[in-house]
Amino acid sequence: MIYSDTEVSSRAELRAIQDGRLAETVAHAYENVPHYRDALDEANISPGDIGGVEDVSKLPFTTKEDFRDNYPDGMFAVPRAELARIHASSGTTGKPKIVGYTDSDLGIWREVMARSLSAAGVEPEHVVQNAYGYGLFTGGLGFHDGVEELGACVIPVGGGNTARQIDMLQDLESEVLSCTPSYCLYLAEAMEDRGIDPHDLALETVIIGAEPFTDPMREEIEEALGVTAVDVYGLSEIIGPGVSIECAEAQDGQHIWEDHFYPEVIDPETGEPLPEGEEGELVITSLTKEALPVLRYRTGDMTTLNYEKCACGRTMVRMGNVTGRADDLLIVRGVNVYPSQIEEVMIDLDAVAPHYRIDLTRDGQLDRMKISVEYHENFEDSPAELRDRIDSCLREILDVKPDELEVVEPGTLERTEVGKVKRVFDHR
Template sequence: MAYSDIETASRDDLRELQDERLAETVQYAYDNVDFYREALDEAGVAPDDVRSVEDVSKLPFTTKEDFRDEYPDGLFAVDHGEVRRIHASSGTTGKPKIVSYTDGDLGVWREVMARSLHAAGVRPGQVVQNAYGYGLFTGGLGFHDGVEELGACVIPTGGGNTARQLDMLRDMESEVLACTPSYCLYLAEAAEERGVDPRELPLDTVVIGAEPFTDPMREEIEAALDVTAVDVYGLSEIIGPGVSIECEEAQEGLHVWEDHFLPEVVDPQTGEPVQEGEEGELVLTTLTKEALPVLRYRTGDMTALTYEECECGRTVARMDNVTGRTDDLIIVRGVNVYPSQIEEVMVDIADVAPHYRIDLYRRGNLDAMELTVEYHEDYEGGHDELERRIREELEETLEVKPDEIEVVGPGVIDRTEVGKVKRVYDHRDEE
């Protein structure tokens, strides 16, 4: 059962709505944002040239660098007096990407988040514990408003304070937990350390996002907490969480709410569109944003799209689980490596805990990659034997093998209670 009729609309009806909204958005951005007016003029594209979804490739891309260059409000389409909320996404340059919302935008956000939670199996009256960070990060308030819009009860625990999280899960009988996948595993470990079987917590569902994860890691979460783990996707520059989510029925791709967000997948090197089902970089265009319309935003997230109707009956496009980002790519001795490739191997080895760390160094003129992994608490064998197995598995997956592999005991690798987990530490510029 869908939350909104648009979720099961025919592709023709959905495309007609997208055509109309795309044309309106391009004209609106051209009229109200100097950046887009200049970008379209430079590209030789007039708003009247974009009348349907087929014309979207005529538009120039928007990048995260554009957000930073236009800091703080150069991409705003409304005066500050019409803005009702500001959020920000942190960046490596020290300048955050500032995003803004009108009353109308906040209404859309509440609706798509309620729609997302409903697709994940959350129902009115249930208790949802929200362990995403509040504040400038969009995760906490995005989930909070969506839970209330749906008619469920939200416990705004926010990130961290794991002892309190466990107390609230148990004492308030929270049925749903919203947090990052790495924090799910940390919470299960913390419960065991307190003598609590995490599988006996009242949780039925965890809604996980904000960082890439693999299917084996999802399976680890589901086994550790005895839950269904549903993947949610979003990003501040577009709206926050609520761009897409898996359905509880199939869990076969994340349903993109195409009436508000137009998805494309392009070759990350050339920027050219790829075929349906082919992996590339996700590009998103907002179709209803007022304060901050965004045209063809290069998300950096690697995924693929399919337009086949899901077994749940929803007809909107589905995107694959995001397992890596273009800017997460590690280049070691000229070879491309994604951390998700290493994670998938680690989680597939039963004697290895789902925690690892990659350190990159430059020794002479060559790159060196060191991998630190934890053995599972039930493992009773030797370090050398486990290291050999890890190395053999990685050699079958990676084109470049780690120079060193260190196996350490449970809990040695730092955990992340708040925010996104950090896996890669690049020391090459420090030497």
Template sequence: MSDTPIETAPRTEIRELQNERLRETVRNAYENVDYYRAELDAAGIEPEDIQTVDDVQKLPFTTKEDFRSEYPDGLFAVDGADVRRIHASSGTTGKPKIVAYTENDLDVWSEVVARCLAASGVEPGETVQNGYGYGLFTGGLGLHYGIEELGATVIPIGGGQTQRQVELLQDLESDVLTCTPSYSLYLAETAEEMGIDITDLPVSTVIFGAEPCTDPMREEIEERLDVTGIDIYGLSEIIGPGVSNECHEAQEGLHIWEDHFYPEVIDPHTGEPLPEGEEGELVLTTLTKEALPVFRYRTGDLTTLTYEECKCGRTMARMDNVTGRADDLLIVRGVNCYPSEIESVVLEFDAIAPYYRIDLYRDDNLDHLELTIEREPNFDGDTADLRDRIRTRLSNVLSFTPDKLEIVDPDSIERTEVGKVKRVYDHR
């Protein structure tokens, strides 16, 4: 399971499998999804026009708005009797995106998550404490069945119950923790409050996802918990967690399981494909999904692709860690930056804890940005001097200076026990 032949296959073999599966995916969508048939007909494209992945750019993009406009099941390619499970996005910005799985889809999902776990260094027989939320969110159940598929033991605690999480890590001697990056740090804080040194616990690996994680944040996690931090990536519209994962041997990008998901990187403004190594928006096409085949889904996530063979021996494409989204771009008085860029600069300072919030306001048609960050509990220096140094660093690195920069006491910024952490509050 940890190194199936396809993961180390020659690129030519991977490409042949992708071609075959793409043809079947296009045929399935054209014959069974009214939306895609209408889109292809409007573009003058027949299923037979798509023979290899080189033809994928002929296909239309799919966006989150398409999922919402076809709500609830307009993108399904199978009858309800063939659906074995339904998940959905949170729907916080409108109608949720409904996704469906056949029996085979669930088997594929378990397989790719098991691959992710194996790439993370998880061994059969180890104990994995699953801190992702169960329910309509794909995180909890997606990881759950992958853990079982691998042959590891799952503790299905889900999100929240933080003191109990710490107790179970200690009492059940969990080897691996799965959760969001922000929650792993909150768990470490809670352990300290309970008088428990989390670095003394057996957990050696944290597999984190569902939120962007900058390199400084990863370093903070690894240091605070004395673990190896591994990034997992996925999204409900494509399958859930399990699209790609770092390997513990190299930790140099996330291996995309290309036999199931075909990746592209495009210019988020023009939609044009970008060459290998150039940052842009990740686009994914499903190659094996039965219930919900998806063409060229614009994920909104910013990354790069490389096709160089990894040190671990895997030959599948690798994507860089996602540190931002195309729609997260902040434009304040003509200056463009991403929250992740601000985070990376701020966390260069040892005196600053990995908690911050960005508030955006508009006054007299002018945008204002206020940045609030937490100091570390052991910081006893001059706060005004620290503030000036951070402002200077932001200006030098990002050509950006917040209208207001406040350094607050430890525990002042709200933590998130369940779900994704919110960093940006737009009051405009």
């Protein structure tokens, strides 16, 4: 369902909106954020040089390091007295990135989340069970506010507490569930352990995000739960969830709400913009944020952009599934390896469960890679035979052979109830 007429604007109408908002954002950032004033001055760029999005490549990039260097609130463009809310990233790789919102920012967030939910097929009469974590993480409250803005009913279960999640799905007949893709599979396993058939639930849609996944993993989720799985995307630094989402009608790329977030795809090595359809690193510029305007933020996520009109009628650009992260690239004995390549092999094999881990170690000067993977409960051949099949498939897509490939029993590898699943353990 189309939530806002802006979603079906012509490209010319959308460009006019973007041009005006980009110029205002650059001026706002320059006047109120010392980091951006210094960065633009160093690049010999003034706000008057940015007439519209055709000039966006003149602007310097913003990186995670910029947020860390200006911790906690040096990137804010308004005084604390004007803030309505503060969130933060997880901080798993260092200091968390602190993000702030004015009342206007929260209104925009609610609106883009309501758009996203509507595109995913959520309707006002639906019950939405929100299994994203509440608190500093933007997922829980972002979804919560969007559901209420749409006019649907939200159950704020939050992350974890799997037994209660299942009880709520049964007793309150939730039609929609929002959570990470790995948690969807964890729920399916937990239901099986309790003798519950997920296909007997009222559940119709799961909205999954916060961690990368492949199409085969999505198919595994849809089959296990008997649902339509819709991919949502967002970053705390930009706003939280709601930057883009798939439409339920096509499930063919995620619509970026371009009137609020201007996207580019660049070569991660050179920083040069890439043509439509070429894979590169996603860069986003906020166009309407007050508290935390962000210019050309390097997300680290690898994707593509497609500007063709979607079958659903929306004209806003679609980003492809995130295939990996520029900073998640593994270099093993001089060879580039993305974890998503390995996952695609694992999920594509019927005999393999969607649970695996990669361990990287170093023996002297030599990198070593071990891959551990579970087999499905209904697998009847020997683990040795399955190991040979996996090894053969990996050889076809990877230029480096794993030093050790271990096939283990179902339930052996660690699961997670809360937060993002960890696949790669780099011990080097």
